[in-house]
Amino acid sequence: MKAKISIFIIALFAFAFLEPLLTAQPAGNKVELSAYIDVSSDGNATVKIAIQYKGRATFFMTLPKFQPVYLCNETGIGKLNIQNETSSAYFYYNSTITINDDNPGRLVLCYSFPSAVLMAGTRGWFMSPLLWTNLDKVSVYVSLPMAKKITYESPVSTSISGNYRVYTLSAGIPQDIGNRVTIEFDLKENVKENILQEKTPQTIITVRYPVFYRNIAENTLKTAIKSIQYLNNLTGVTPRNVTLVFYLPEKKMGGIYALGFVLGEDVNAGGKGPIYLNLALTRYAPGYMETTIIHELVHVYLGIVGVEANDATRWFHEGMAQYLSIKIAEAIGINVSEYKNDMYNSSKALYYYTGGKFGFIQKWPSDDVSEQEAYLASFYIIANISDSHGGLSYAQRVFSELRKHPVSTSSDIVIVLSQAAGRNLAPFFRSLGFSNIQDWSPTPSAGNTVTTKDTPTLSSYMSLIVALGLSLLIFLVVYYGNFEINQKLKMGIFEML
Template sequence: MRAGSARLLPVSLALIIVLGTVLASSRARGQSNVQVKAFINVEESGNATVTLVFKSQGEASLSFTLPKFEKYTVCNSYGNFQVKDLPSYAYFYYNSTIVLTPGANGTSMLYICYNFPYASLLSGNQGWFMSPMLVSSPPVQVEVYVRIPNVEVITLEFPRVLSLDRSGYRVYLLTPGERQLIPGRVVIEYKTTKQVQTVNFTKIRLAKFTIESPIYYRSLSERILEIAARAYERLQAISGVSMDHVHFKLYLPMERLGGISALGFVMGEDINAGGRGPIMLNLALIRYAPGYLETTVIHEMIHSFLGRAGVEANDQTRWFHEGLAQYISILVAQEIGINVSDYAGELYNASTALYKYVSGNFSFIQSWPSDPNLISSAYLASFYIVNNISSTFDGEEFIRSLFNAIKSYGKVRTSDDIVNVVNMAAGRNLAPLFRAWGFTGVRDWHGQADSPTTPPGNSAQRQAKFSVVVLFIGILIALITYTLNNRVQRELEVARSRSVFREKESDLALLDFCHVNY
C-alpha cells in the first residue's frame, strides 16, 4: 500500500480550461488553415531545443502555447507576421496570437525557436520524455518530430509513433478530439544505452537528510534538502516527533508508478515501521509551478511523522493520512515563507464544491476507494474533513493536541481509533459529526466535553494553560528548594569556617604566649 500525494487538480483544471477555450474558439471561428510542426531535439543531458514551424496559404491566424519563462526567438520567416503574447491558465505558457500574412508566392512561414529544459528525465538506464504543451485555438493537428539520443528501446509512447524519418526523428500526430495520455503532449518512456550515475546528497541540521538522485539533478536535490530541513523544525515543534534520518529518493514518472498524477509516495510498510522511508519524490516536480515541489516534500514527510507517532497506513487510515498531510503541508509551507495561497485556495474551493455535490456524504473514504475515478475526490474529501475540524478548533494548536492524543492513545488503526483521537484533541464528542459525514461504526466519546456555550478549543486551551501553571509551580518549588538548600549550605560552611578560625586564633594566642615567655 502506498500513501502518496496527488496534486494535479489545479493543473488538470487549467488544462481543461485551456482546452475548453480552444474548443469554444473552434466553434466560433471554424478551422484554421495553418499547418503546425514541432521539431524537438533532445541532448544527452535531457535538455532540448524546440523549433515550431507555422505555415499557411493566404492570410491566417491562430493562438498557440508559447513559453512564458524561456525566451523564444523568431529564427526564420517568410512573408509578414505578428505575435502577441496573452495570458493563459497554463502557468508556464502564453496563449500567443499569431497572425501570418503571405509573401509574393501566397505562402507564409514562421519559425519560432526556444530552449526546453528537462525535456527528458533520466535515471539509471531509463528515460522519460514529455514534450512542451502544443495546444492551439482553433485546434489544429500538430506534427511532432522527436529525436532522443542513446535510446535502446521504447517501452511506452503516446500517441503511437507514425513513422521514423531518415534524420532519426520519431514522428507523432497530436490530433484534436483524439485521446491523449496528457493533453497537448507527446510522452515517451524508454531504456537507454548509457547508465546515468546515482549519487547521494546530504544535509545535517537537527537531523540527517539524504537524497538519492541521478547526477544531473544536483540543484533540485539541494533544494529538496533545504526545504526538508526548514520544514523539519516546524514539523518537530508541531508533532513532538523526532526523526534521526529523513531519506528521499527521486524516481521517474513512469505510468506504472502513477505517471505525473502521483507526485510522491511513501510505502505503507515503511510508514508502519515507524516512518523509516525512503520518501519517494517524482522527478517531474522539476517541471512544476512554484509551490508544488515544496508542498509535496512536506506532504510526504508528514506521512513519515504520522507513522512515527503511531498512525498506521491501511485502507481505513488512508484518508486521515492524506487529509492531515494536505492540511499541515500548507500550514508549514506558509510558516517557512512559501507562497501557496493559490494552491490552498483552489484546494479549499474544490473540496467545498465536492461537499455540496455529495451533500456532505463522505462515506466512500472510510475505506480508501480502489476505483481510480474516485481517488481525486477522496483526496478532496479527506482535506475537507481535516480542514473543517482543525479550523474550528484553533488550527495549529489543534494539530499539536492531535499528535499528543495519538501518541498517548497508542496505535491508530481504524476509523474508530481516528475519531477517538480527534475527540481527545478537541475535548468533545465529535462522533455525531463523523456519522453525519457518512462514517459508520464510530463510538461516542465519554470524556469530559465542553459546554455548548464554551467556544471551541477552550478545553484544550485550559488544559494547556493548566499544564503550564503546574510546570511553573514545579519550577518555582524547585527554585525555592534550591535557594534554601544553597542558603543552608552556605550557612553551614560559614559556621564551619568560623569554628576553624577560632581554633586557629587560640593556637596563635598560645604561640604568642610561649614566645613571650621564652
C-alpha cells in the first residue's frame, strides 16, 4: 500500500513529463543518438549530441533550458528543426527534433554543462545531463581526465573508446537515476579545502569548502548569516558556533536524494556539531540550497531548546524544518517558489491519496519509501497548523512554549502546539490517526490532564508498557544510534541540472 502511494506521487511528477514522450512519433531505427561528454579539470563539461540518421525523421529528447544549444557542424544548417516545450523538469525542455533531409547524414548539437563533476578531498562524482528520449537507447561517452580509479558506476560501462568510457541508457538497463549516467571515482590530485568565516556578536559562522566552490561557499555563508539572525529573533536562543561543510552525493551517503543532515547525537547535545550540505545542491533548482541550509539550522535550534532527535519527535523536527525553511527563505528575500510548490503540492497529494492517515509518523519509519512519505506528512501537519495560526509569528510562539516545556513524545508536542495556537489541537491529530494524544485546555494544569478518549482499547498497563518501550527506544537512539537527520526529497529528481 505504502509503496504504491509513493510511486503514485513520483508518477504524478513523471507523468506530466512523460506525456509528450508517449505521443511523439517514434523514429524507429532511423536515428542513432550518442552523447559525448568532455569534462575539463574544473569539473565543467561540454556535451556533444551526435544524431546519425538515414533520412527524414522526428523524435523526442531532453535539451537544456538555460544553456544555449547550437549546431556544431555547419553542414547541418537547414536540415534540422527543434521545437522546445516546457517540461516538469526544471532545467530541461521536452524537445521535438525534426530532421529535414532525405539523405543519410550526421548532425551534432552542442551545449555547456557546468558542474558535471563535483570534487571534494580525494573523491570525484559525475552525473550526466538528463538524456531522455523516445528512441530505443542513447550511447553515452564520458571523458574524466581527473579520475584515477572508478569505484562505482550506474549503469555499468560497456566498453572503453579512446579517452571515453561508454555507457548505454535504455529502458532495459537499470540505472540508479533514470536516464542519467552516474560515476564515482578517486581523484588523481586531492582537492584542498578553504574556510570562510563571519563573527557576529552572538555566533561564529564557519563554512568549509573544497577550493572549486568559492562562490557556493560565499552564498552559503550569506544565507547562513541572514537565517541565523532571523532564527535568533524567532526562537529566542542563539548558537555560539555554526559550521557548515560540504560532502559528495555518493551512494553510501544517500546519493542525490539526501540534501543535507546534522547528526542526531549533535542535536541531542544541544544543537552542536556541523551542518552537512550535499554538493549536489549546486545542481538543484534555485531555492533548494538555501532551504536546505535553513532546514538543517532549524534542527540545530530545536536541539538548543531541548527537542530531542528521536523516532517519536522526528516528525515534529522535520515538519518544523521543512516549513520554516520555506517561510524564512521568503522572509529574507530568497526565491523558493519551485521548492514551495513542490512541497505544498506533493504533501496535499499524499493527504488526499491516503485519506490523511498520517499516524504512522509517530514512530519515524526506517524504509526509504515510507520515510519519503513521512517527510511530506510532517510538512503537511506543521504547514496546516502554522498557516492557519499566523505563520512565522505562530512558530515564534511555539519556540516560546518549547523553551518552557521539554518535549519527548507526540503528546507533549501537541500540547505545545495547542498552547501556541490557543486551542486544543488534539482532535485534529486524532483525525490524522495519531494515538495517545492528550487534550489541551487553556488552564494551567491542562497539560497534565490525561484522557483516554482516543485509546479506548488501551488499558493503563498497556500505556505503561508502550511508554517504557518508547523510553528504551529513545535510550537506544540517543546512546547507540549515530543516526542522521536527513532531508530527503525524491521528487527533487525533476529539479536537477
